[in-house]
Amino acid sequence: MGRPGPLTAEQRHLPQVRLRPAQEEDSARLLALRNDPDAVGFSVSGRAVTVEEHERWFRRVRDDPAHHRLWIAEQGGEPVGQVRVDITGGTGTVSIAVEAGHRGRGVGTSMLQAVVAQVGVEGAPSRLTSVVRSDNAASLRAFAAAGFRQVATGAEFLELEWP
Numbered sequence: 001m002g003r004p005g006p007l008t009a010e011q012r013h014l015p016q017v018r019l020r021p022a023q024e025e026d027s028a029r030l031l032a033l034r035n036d037p038d039a040v041g042f043s044v045s046g047r048a049v050t051v052e053e054h055e056r057w058f059r060r061v062r063d064d065p066a067h068h069r070l071w072i073a074e075q076g077g078e079p080v081g082q083v084r085v086d087i088t089g090g091t092g093t094v095s096i097a098v099e100a101g102h103r104g105r106g107v108g109t110s111m112l113q114a115v116v117a118q119v120g121v122e123g124a125p126s127r128l129t130s131v132v133r134s135d136n137a138a139s140l141r142a143f144a145a146a147g148f149r150q151v152a153t154g155a156e157f158l159e160l161e162w163p
């Protein structure tokens with residue numbers, strides 16, 4: 001018998017996460033997640049946001065649920081990250097962040113699988129996409145494990161798509 005290969009995400013035991021819609025009282029947590037140093041470094045803008053920018057953005061998201069879905073992920077009742085889908089036409093752009101203390105344990109993969117399952121059940125948007133920095137190995141692997149594939153390659157960023 002040969003040596004066993006590395007476990008795929010399907011074979012790996014992933015933590016159970018529950019997605020709940022973000023509420024007004026999640027604002028400070030969402031700002032902290034957005035301005036986490038890794039999240040800033042891997043973001044498209046590459047910069048932190050101000051409290052005012054964040055509050056304006058969060059109000060816009062809450063006021064327009066047809067175009068913005070934003071969830072807090074919980075594990076055992078504890079918030080462990082956020083994931084959102086910004087919808088234009090039939091396409092949803094996915095953004096994700098896991099709390100620093102919970103990274104590298106399968107939470108991000110589980111969150112993305114939950115979003116894909118949710119979108120599958122709702123039947124919309126029909127297409128998901130994400131833009132990920134080419135050096136963000138954890139993000140690229142998490143999206144791949146949730147069924148995303150690479151459709152465009154730039155030097156700095158890759159575009160991923162589901163299905």
Ligand SMILES: CC(C)(COP(=O)(O)OP(=O)(O)OC[C@H]1O[C@@H](n2cnc3c(N)ncnc32)[C@H](O)[C@@H]1OP(=O)(O)O)[C@@H](O)C(=O)NCCC(=O)NCCS
Binds near residue numbers: 038096099105106
């Ligand atoms: C990117 C992020 C969401 C991934 O979530 P996570 O819970 O840390 O990731 P997981 O534990 O589910 O791991 C996903 C895969 O990456 C691998 N991985 C985890 N941490 C890693 C690291 N630091 N370097 C390389 N690979 C890593 C895991 O082994 C796993 O791969 P596998 O499925 O082949 O075994 C999370 O790390 C994060 O919030 N980072 C900061 C913000 C950010 O980068 N957001 C995404 C912007 S596109």
